[in-house]
Amino acid sequence: MTPFGVNGKPYRFDMQNLRDNGTGVGCRSTTEDLELLGPQTTRLDDGTNGVTATQVIISPDGSTAENGETVTVASFLPEDDPAVQEARVSACSDTPVVGGHERSLRSLGISRRHVPC
Numbered sequence: 759m760t761p762f763g764v765n766g767k768p769y770r771f772d773m774q775n776l777r778d779n780g781t782g783v784g785c786r787s788t789t790e791d792l793e794l795l796g797p798q799t800t801r802l803d804d805g806t807n808g809v810t811a812t813q814v815i816i817s818p819d820g821s822t823a824e825n826g827e828t829v830t831v832a833s834f835l836p837e838d839d840p841a842v843q844e845a846r847v848s849a850c851s852d853t854p855v856v857g858g859h860e861r862s863l864r865s866l867g868i869s870r871r872h873v874p875c
Contacts, residue, residue: 761816761823769814769823771796773848780812785850796825797845806834807842 763769772779775798782797794814799807813826832841 761820763822764824771848773846775799782845783848783850784811792850794850797831799842799845802834804834806836807839808833809835809841809845811845 760768770777770779771783773781773783775781780796781799784795784797785792786795787793794816796812796814798810798812800810802808809831810828811831812828814823815826816823831845832839835842
């Protein structure tokens with residue numbers, strides 16, 4: 759089932775921010791479950807990078823999704839900083855990493871096994 763956003767269109771991640779939908783997909787453990795996140799890297803005016811993470815709220819039946827809170831993870835990071843690289847992958851819990859990076863999303867509070875694609 760594809761959840762639909764509040765705009766009536768399918769809720770999507772594009773991994774390269776081509777449509778302003780983020781640069782990665784991840785999740786973090788909560789006290790009750792896993793929480794889906796949309797990490798985003800942004801090139802800042804000074805040539806460094808910022809990283810944010812947006813909570814994705816999915817309805818109990820999986821039919822709709824909407825953005826929740828967005829938090830700044832870090833700012834003024836060099837391109838090769840692990841937080842920047844980690845925000846450009848897709849992974850959750852023990853699922854394999856998608857995106858070519860063998861890194862965890864620990865900077866976002868995400869725990870999972872490191873498996874390269």
